[in-house]
Amino acid sequence: MERDYSKLFRLDGKHAVVVGAGSGIGRESALALAAQGARVTCADRDLAAAEETVSRGEHLTAYRVDVLDEDAIIRAAAELQDVDVLVFTAATNVRKRILDYTGEEFDRVVALNLRASFDLIRAFGGPMAERGSGSIMGFSSIRATTVEPGQSVYAATKAGLVQLLRTAAAELGPSGVRVNAIAPGVVETPLTAQIKANQAWYDAYAQKGALGRWATPDELAGAVVYLASDASSFVTGSVLHVDGGWTAVDGRFDPPN
Template sequence: MTSDTTAFDLSGRTALVTGSSRGIGRRLAEGLSAAGATVVVHGRSAVAASAAAEQIAGRTGNPVFAEAFDVTDEDGVDGGLSRIEARHGVPDILVNNAGMQLRAPITEFTAADWNTLVATNLTSAFLLSRRVAAGMIARGSGRIVNIGSVQSQLARPGIAPYSATKGGIVMLTKGLCADLAPHGITVNSLAPGYFATELTKALVDDAEFSAWVAGRTPAGRWGDVGDLVGPLVFLASEASAFVNGQILYVDGGMTAVV
């Protein structure tokens, strides 16, 4: 490993970012592309994924491709990865970003919604990691980054099932590290705090809630999605070669204080 900034260069690497046609995932895909990676943008909609890929390529000047499949469906994951591998080889970097949020008091939360959250937020990371790991093991290298949340450690009313899925991401990350580290593969989790995106616009626009976020966060503000790019590039690059099984909270200090 080099000791200068070239360790952060992702040139020659292929990265798949699930759920990257919009929101945080899209910004993460753009950040990896700007760092030199050949990025595969993923979404449920081929149209949306292709549009995002075209726009990211226009901004970074690097090749960006698109792929669509259902991350909760085992056959869909296998088919999608087979197509990616046929075009680009086994991804060097997998970012398990696909996720969703559902809110309700626990007594009103349906089993169907629970199952949907678990499938989207946790099972998908298992399916993608298991599928990609085989090729990474054969190659003897790879980077897997699971997108977690401060809600893996901090609970709020109405999101108990979501918190459970993100707690599962923490232990999936550590378990994958135990299995895959001997093969030259690192598995870490990037855990955002409260970030302003199109998906959280209603909360950002809620003056009372935004005041709570600012008061609860030592940095005194919502996160900007750009704040996640540097930490992701670090975890995806040779700069983090001896970092494994870790949860990196990018939360303005929220999890550090009471």
């Protein structure tokens, strides 16, 4: 049967859950998935923020979940049945050099960036495998491969997330579930507000990539729709960089002609 390419990115009849849908990349991802026909559950610890996302589109429902609570994730997976697509964006960062880091800060970053991801994959991946289909995507970062002083634990969690997702792809693939990572570059979100407040720091980041600027959250939504849709039916265990060329460009010196 020939594929109908006019519907390649459509998600009609699909149920997507976006964790972290109350702001930033999560919000734009939820809106984009809904625009392609999906029924989207906008999950967030901040219910009011999730409801704000819901007010901006159609086929959207708000749902409160704290992903630091494993039992809450298990309940969510049980209540939000027949999930075809899982997207999770929630993350935190403590920018400190290793010698200045505390054990509490280490645990806090790992708990949200890595342990919560582990719990989400298990809770939602199991039912997907039983149904024989599904797409899971987690947000890694350019910091999974390129680092700078002050990014140690964040970078470690984002690199660890890539390997966690790749392993899930290997284990769930035979059951028809695809699992991928999206690795953004610098994006104007609440997580990067500290950098944006420092003009020199902000400009340095903008100049690092090939496009010479930061991304806005909506520029990540296309990657989410792609990985959720049949357009990526043979894509799993991959890392999709949406970084404006950051990881492709050395950026330290522009040689003369």
